[in-house]
Amino acid sequence: MGKRITTRFKPKNVWVRDMVEGDPFVASSLDVTKGMLKLQAPKQSLCSVCKGGKMLCGKTSCPIMARLGAFSKMFQGVKGTNIDGSSPPSVFVGRFGYPYVQIGPLTPTFYGNTQILDSPEQWFGKSIDEIIGYRSQLIRGMTPVNVRKPWKAGRLLDKTRELSLAEHYVETEMKLTRRPTKRFYMNGDIQPIGPTAPMEDVDIGYIRWNRHMEKCHYDSDLKAAPATVKLFEEGLPVSSIMKAFSMGSFGVEKNRRLVPTRWSITAVDDLLGKHLTSKIKGYPLVNQYEVYESNYIGNRFEILLVPDAWAYEAYEAWYPRTLWNPSEEEVAIVTDWEPYKGRSTYASMGGCYYAGKLAVLEHLERERRQAKVFIFREAYPDYILPVGVWQVRENCRNAMRQPSMVFDTFQSAINNIMGRLSIPLEKWMESGPLLRHTVTQRKLTDFFH
Amino acid sequence: MFEVEVSRIDPFRSLVKALSVIVEEGTFTMNEAQLKLLAMDPSHVAMVDFELPGGFFDSYRCEGEPKLSINIKEFLRFLDRVDRDEQVRIVLNTEKARLVIHCKRGGHSRRFEMPILEPLDEEVPQPKIFFKAKARVTTDALRMAIRDASLVSEHVRVEVEGDLFKVNAEGDMGSSFSEWTRDSDDLLELKVDEDSSATFTLSYLSDIASAAGANSEVATLELSTDMPIKMEFEIPQGRLVYYLAPCIGV
Numbered sequence: 001m002g003k004r005i006t007t008r009f010k011p012k013n014v015w016v017r018d019m020v021e022g023d024p025f026v027a028s029s030l031d032v033t034k035g036m037l038k039l040q041a042p043k044q045s046l047c048s049v050c051k052g053g054k055m056l057c058g059k060t061s062c063p064i065m066a067r068l069g070a071f072s073k074m075f076q077g078v079k080g081t082n083i084d085g086s087s088p089p090s091v092f093v094g095r096f097g098y099p100y101v102q103i104g105p106l107t108p109t110f111y112g113n114t115q116i117l118d119s120p121e122q123w124f125g126k127s128i129d130e131i132i133g134y135r136s137q138l139i140r141g142m143t144p145v146n147v148r149k150p151w152k153a154g155r156l157l158d159k160t161r162e163l164s165l166a167e168h169y170v171e172t173e174m175k176l177t178r179r180p181t182k183r184f185y186m187n188g189d190i191q192p193i194g195p196t197a198p199m200e201d202v203d204i205g206y207i208r209w210n211r212h213m214e215k216c217h218y219d220s221d222l223k224a225a226p227a228t229v230k231l232f233e234e235g236l237p238v239s240s241i242m243k244a245f246s247m248g249s250f251g252v253e254k255n256r257r258l259v260p261t262r263w264s265i266t267a268v269d270d271l272l273g274k275h276l277t278s279k280i281k282g283y284p285l286v287n288q289y290e291v292y293e294s295n296y297i298g299n300r301f302e303i304l305l306v307p308d309a310w311a312y313e314a315y316e317a318w319y320p321r322t323l324w325n326p327s328e329e330e331v332a333i334v335t336d337w338e339p340y341k342g343r344s345t346y347a348s349m350g351g352c353y354y355a356g357k358l359a360v361l362e363h364l365e366r367e368r369r370q371a372k373v374f375i376f377r378e379a380y381p382d383y384i385l386p387v388g389v390w391q392v393r394e395n396c397r398n399a400m401r402q403p404s405m406v407f408d409t410f411q412s413a414i415n416n417i418m419g420r421l422s423i424p425l426e427k428w429m430e431s432g433p434l435l436r437h438t439v440t441q442r443k444l445t446d447f448f449h
Numbered sequence: 450m451f452e453v454e455v456s457r458i459d460p461f462r463s464l465v466k467a468l469s470v471i472v473e474e475g476t477f478t479m480n481e482a483q484l485k486l487l488a489m490d491p492s493h494v495a496m497v498d499f500e501l502p503g504g505f506f507d508s509y510r511c512e513g514e515p516k517l518s519i520n521i522k523e524f525l526r527f528l529d530r531v532d533r534d535e536q537v538r539i540v541l542n543t544e545k546a547r548l549v550i551h552c553k554r555g556g557h558s559r560r561f562e563m564p565i566l567e568p569l570d571e572e573v574p575q576p577k578i579f580f581k582a583k584a585r586v587t588t589d590a591l592r593m594a595i596r597d598a599s600l601v602s603e604h605v606r607v608e609v610e611g612d613l614f615k616v617n618a619e620g621d622m623g624s625s626f627s628e629w630t631r632d633s634d635d636l637l638e639l640k641v642d643e644d645s646s647a648t649f650t651l652s653y654l655s656d657i658a659s660a661a662g663a664n665s666e667v668a669t670l671e672l673s674t675d676m677p678i679k680m681e682f683e684i685p686q687g688r689l690v691y692y693l694a695p696c697i698g699v
Contacts, residue, residue, distance in 0.1 A: 281473075308492050309492035309493075340473075433603060437696075440698050441650060442494075442695055442696065442697055443494055443694050444576075447576075447578065
């Protein structure tokens with residue numbers, strides 16, 4: 001006689017149970033009962049077969065598992081709809097729905113010196129798990145705002161803007177309208193970010209503004225570009241300038257507007273890049289061919305300075321089965337360049353182009369030199385999930401801090417670089433006009449004496 | 450002391466524009482008879498050799514041999530503001546280190562001042578090449594051939610072979626060929642000591658051909674295999690010559 005079945009139901013959250021089997025820490029911290037944690041995976045994704053164990057995507061460790069761990073840890077601190085803690089300080093301006101965007105402060109659920117949670121300048125050298133940890137701990141409150149009429153958001157906007165101008169971590173209390181959704185996307189290609197919920201009210205504790213930023217903020221006749229340059233020259237970290245820039249704190253009064261965080265990062269990189277480019281054009285050339293390198297979280301950067309007038313070309317090579325290259329076998333090379341006069345259109349490869357350029361220009365400005373610059377980047381499968389454009393900036397900055405390798409000829413310099421890169425020179429040459437041009441173009445000075 | 454007057458700005462502006470495609474900051478040297486500029490582009494790939502006699506201007510006064518270093522792009526921006534029917538007087542004020550542009554029409558006068566720069570101490574090499582082939586062509590024909598080439602490639606090959614003058618380009622997207630025989634109306638003269646050919650970067654060549662072509666009907670090209678090309682654009686008064694270094698192993 002068979003057993004009598006009383007009820008039948010579909011198991012909920014099979015996903016997580018399968019995935020976390022091997023990880024008791026995550027398993028114990030997750031509340032997998034119905035309605036508490038939502039999991040979403042793209043249809044036909046490899047992840048549903050792999051479950052974090054078989055590495056079917058080709059990456060060296062599972063990005064979902066890495067995020068899931070940080071995610072569940074963070075939720076232990078969330079109780080109810082009041083979130084309070086020390087904001088690093090950090091603010092976010094969304095980009096979806098522009099010009100109607102979601103803005104708000106970010107704060108963790110604990111107090112103390114939280115500055116590192118949103119200071120990419122200090123992140124270089126940390127492991128990818130640590131960085132995911134930093135990012136996932138911040139809870140984002142949000143409120144809808146028209147970027148051109150930010151004052152309509154009133155108090156919420158004022159407080160958020162104050163945060164962006166602060167020079168230290170600030171005690172922040174957010175009142176959310178509902179608990180942050182425990183929704184977790186089973187997708188290896190999205191950036192690690194903390195949870196989000198609409199915000200009703202926000203209060204901040206003692207705050208001291210950075211005096212340089214304050215000055216620029218109250219100067220309503222100073223355009224945004226000169227303000228950015230001025231702050232940079234005062235020595236403020238680029239990430240702080242970006243935060244204030246995104247909150248529309250600078251510029252001619254009537255033109256001020258909010259700028260989505262993602263756009264403001266590249267806007268600031270580009271503004272500073274243009275400023276430094278015009279400066280270094282007046283400096284003498286580097287004496288020899290210089291090579292710099294840096295390798296960090298699955299990204300290898302090789303930077304070549306050629307003694308020639310300023311020009312810049314950046315390459316990114318994505319290995320098969322890395323983030324932006326789902327192809328099984330082919331390496332994808334993305335490239336863009338600019339001549340001496342600069343470029344007027346947006347670089348097709350995106351923010352990395354500008355971030356890398358800024359890092360190298362800072363070095364040239366320090367050394368008072370001019371050069372033609374090539375940046376080669378290879379991204380390997382252990383770059384498991386995108387961490388943001390800061391990685392390019394800091395990785396290149398690190399390269400430029402290293403002692404240079406010096407060569408007398410272009411050939412020996414490029415051979416040295418190719419010794420460390422796994423893609424052969426011909427492939428780079430095929431895709432980059434400036435590199436081709438450098439190899440073939442002769443100079444008049446070779447013929448006239 | 451240096452002072453010139455010109456009643457029609459267009460020809461002068463067009464010449465300055467032809468210089469600006471190569472030179473960012475340039476140093477003019479003046480004497481009693483003419484003003485001269487010999488300068489290379491920042492990456493030393495192209496060079497311009499420019500001379501303009503005093504007779505080009507309505508009045509030309511120069512004492513001694515002053516030098517004038519200016520940012521040519523900026524100078525051009527000021528000249529762009531001058532109206533066609535304005536009388537223009539350009540004066541070098543060495544005490545204030547300013548170049549002053551006076552414009553006058555009837556009772557209305559305007560004045561622009563721009564800073565002059567420290568003279569550059571860069572030494573510009575004197576071109577010394579013996580060319581093996583020479584072709585005199587109309588600038589229109591040259592510009593058309595260069596525009597054809599820009600469809601398919603970043604480089605263009607200029608070639609003199611027997612009785613033919615050729616401008617060719619080959620790229621991934623296809624190729625383009627232009628050929629002129631001695632019968633052509635566009636090819637005014639062809640002199641060949643030896644068949645010669647060289648490849649050049651198209652962006653330089655098209656900048657030069659379009660900016661200089663606006664001043665000139667006829668250009669004389671001189672070349673040798675894998676050596677720089679000399680392009681002399683015939684202008685009513687003075688001399689406008691460009692040199693461009695070749696590309697090797699394209």
